[in-house]
Amino acid sequence: xxxxxxxxxxxxxxxxxxxxxxxxxxxxxxxxxxxxxxxxxxxxxxxxxxxxxxxxxxxxxxxxxxxxxxxxxxxxxxxxxxxxxxxxxxxxxxxxxxxxxxxxxxxxxxxxxxxxxxxxxxxxxxxxxxxxxxxxxxxxxxxxxxxxxxxxxxxxxxxxxxxxxxxxxxxxxxxxxxxxxxxxxxxxxxxxxxxxxxxxxxxxxxxxxxxxxxxxxxxxxxxxxxxxxxxxxxxxxxxxxxxxxxxxxxxxxxxxxxxxxxxxxxxxxxxxxxxxxxxxxxxxxxxxxxxx
Amino acid sequence: xxxxxxxxxxxxxxxxxxxxxxxxxxxxxxxxxxxxxxxxxxxxxxxxxxxxxxxxxxxxxxxxxxxxxxxxxxxxxxxxxxxxxxxxxxxxxxxxxxxxxxxxxxxxxxxxxxxxxxxxxxxxxxxxxxxxxxxxxxxxxxxxxxxxxxxxxxxxxxxxxxxxxxxxxxxxxxxxxxxxxxxxxxxxxxxxxxxxxxxxxxxxxxxxxxxxxxxxxxxxxxxxxxxxxxxxxxxxxxxxxxxxxxxxxxxxxxxxxxxxxxxxxxxxxxxxxx
Numbered sequence: 243x244x245x246x247x248x249x250x251x252x253x254x255x256x257x258x259x260x261x262x263x264x265x266x267x268x269x270x271x272x273x274x275x276x277x278x279x280x281x282x283x284x285x286x287x288x289x290x291x292x293x294x295x296x297x298x299x300x301x302x303x304x305x306x307x308x309x310x311x312x313x314x315x316x317x318x319x320x321x322x323x324x325x326x327x328x329x330x331x332x333x334x335x336x337x338x339x340x341x342x343x344x345x346x347x348x349x350x351x352x353x354x355x356x357x358x359x360x361x362x363x364x365x366x367x368x369x370x371x372x373x374x375x376x377x378x379x380x381x382x383x384x385x386x387x388x389x390x391x392x393x394x395x396x397x398x399x400x401x402x403x404x405x406x407x408x409x410x411x412x413x414x415x416x417x418x419x420x421x422x423x424x425x426x427x428x429x430x431x432x433x434x435x436x437x438x439x440x441x442x443x444x445x446x447x448x449x450x451x452x453x454x455x456x457x458x459x460x461x462x463x464x465x466x467x468x469x470x471x472x473x474x475x476x477x478x479x480x481x482x483x484x485x486x487x488x489x490x491x492x493x494x495x496x497x498x499x500x501x502x503x504x505x506x507x508x509x510x511x512x513x514x515x516x517x518x519x520x521x522x523x524x525x526x527x528x529x530x531x532x533x534x
Numbered sequence: 535x536x537x538x539x540x541x542x543x544x545x546x547x548x549x550x551x552x553x554x555x556x557x558x559x560x561x562x563x564x565x566x567x568x569x570x571x572x573x574x575x576x577x578x579x580x581x582x583x584x585x586x587x588x589x590x591x592x593x594x595x596x597x598x599x600x601x602x603x604x605x606x607x608x609x610x611x612x613x614x615x616x617x618x619x620x621x622x623x624x625x626x627x628x629x630x631x632x633x634x635x636x637x638x639x640x641x642x643x644x645x646x647x648x649x650x651x652x653x654x655x656x657x658x659x660x661x662x663x664x665x666x667x668x669x670x671x672x673x674x675x676x677x678x679x680x681x682x683x684x685x686x687x688x689x690x691x692x693x694x695x696x697x698x699x700x701x702x703x704x705x706x707x708x709x710x711x712x713x714x715x716x717x718x719x720x721x722x723x724x725x726x727x728x729x730x731x732x733x734x735x736x737x738x739x740x741x742x743x744x745x746x747x748x749x750x751x752x753x754x755x756x757x758x759x760x761x762x763x764x765x766x767x768x769x770x771x772x773x774x775x776x777x778x779x780x781x782x783x784x785x786x787x788x789x790x791x792x793x794x795x796x797x798x799x800x801x802x803x804x805x806x807x808x
Contacts (some may be wrong), residue, residue, distance in 0.1 A: 265682030454734030
């Protein structure tokens with residue numbers, strides 16, 4: 243009986259995971275290997291490919307447009323992640339206060355998450371319009387937010403932080419709410435004020451959630467595409483100053499048709515994300531507190 | 535003490551309120567602009583309310599984009615993505631959490647690898663497969679990369695791991711086989727997690743831009759997001775039309791969010807970390 247049950251279980255195990263595993267093999271594992279192969283190939287006529295070794299990578303490393311895109315992606319990270327995560331933490335703490343109408347605020351701050359980034363970008367593009375946009379009108383300036391090469395990425399970063407701050411705050415809020423009240427009570431008895439409590443209790447106890455949010459934001463900003471694609475169209479004079487790696491990937495693969503070269507770009511991006519994530523995982527030992 | 539507390543409460547309200555205005559303003563401005571004439575939208579200084587609420591921009595947006603198709607395509611994309619994600623991920627999540635079979639760790643490794651790699655690394659070969667089957671510009675093309683979900687599998691595996699073994703053993707004693715125990719007993723216990731996965735899948739499918747842009751290039755087969763991006767190129771300077779288009783694209787999700795806001799926030803917060 244026991245044995246039959248086990249044999250039965252085995253068969254059922256394969257049946258249950260079968261569709262997903264088959265799907266992942268076809269939709270992800272094969273494409274992953276194929277992208278590596280493509281990155282070592284050149285596109286020929288009639289959809290044929292020819293093995294060219296590391297030629298695509300050599301072309302890539304010799305391209306100023308590629309280095310500019312890499313720099314833009316990293317710079318976009320620097321502009322969005324620290325400010326965005328800090329604001330999200332601040333917002334989470336405010337939303338954790340014992341006040342009326344908290345759920346209305348929560349609903350409002352979360353709003354950008356449920357609308358398509360394409361639509362969000364379009365609205366901001368209009369507000370940032372240099373001639374008729376409301377932002378220049380309110381500020382009394384004539385700043386070329388979207389077409390000035392030295393400002394465009396900053397503009398995109400503002401929109402990105404606006405879009406993600408509520409979502410990150412909700413994640414951090416659930417981390418803060420999991421902290422046991424008894425810690426704060428004990429600290430109050432010991433005479434610790436709210437600011438001291440924040441740094442000695444809240445920050446260490448929420449640090450695992452903070453780490454998750456940080457990693458998620460880093461990965462998302464390194465592969466940013468839709469926001470910049472919608473804000474900065476391909477005729478924009480500031481295109482090369484805003485173009486992220488994934489934007490360049492899209493243009494090379496699906497507009498210019500250089501699938502081999504584009505594959506090299508995406509492999510490079512994955513390596514970049516891998517390195518940044520690894521640094522974070524090494525660095526976390528210094529500040530993330532996993533003791534509960 | 536109470537005075538100090540209420541003054542800090544007032545400060546909290548002021549900061550949260552100012553932030554809320556910043557969050558809402560773009561939506562308000564979108565609506566106000568959508569009802570203005572193009573001439574009025576470009577006035578300096580700008581008018582706040584439209585001097586005349588007119589629907590010209592909506593007409594123009596609907597003339598140049600087949601919104602009925604976009605709504606249907608997006609709805610079908612979301613529907614099939616949710617069905618696939620919930621059904622296949624529940625099965626696999628249950629299998630990985632509760633059943634023993636050789637090679638389980640190796641197969642779960644495949645799930646983890648997919649989760650760690652950004653989706654763009656799969657996109658060229660996925661497109662080439664689709665093109666070689668002659669299936670571009672179909673609903674299937676939109677659903678294709680989301681037929682199975684590694685994230686959903688990982689997430690629901692966690693949900694099944696949280697259910698004690700005694701429950702499925704009781705079902706076996708009552709004469710259920712593995713499939714019956716899964717469908718009748720275990721699956722109903724994960725409805726909260728499945729609902730969270732459904733919300734996450736819907737929000738992601740609705741917002742995704744690169745894949746629909748690549749897979750379906752016929753205007754009638756686009757999603758709201760990819761359709762909107764073509765409007766962006768067509769009406770670069772007619773802002774009321776662009777705002778009307780954005781509003782039309784946002785509207786269904788905004789309405790759903792108003793009704794199910796708690797489920798949205800909890801669902802997305804539960805699946806957070808991806």
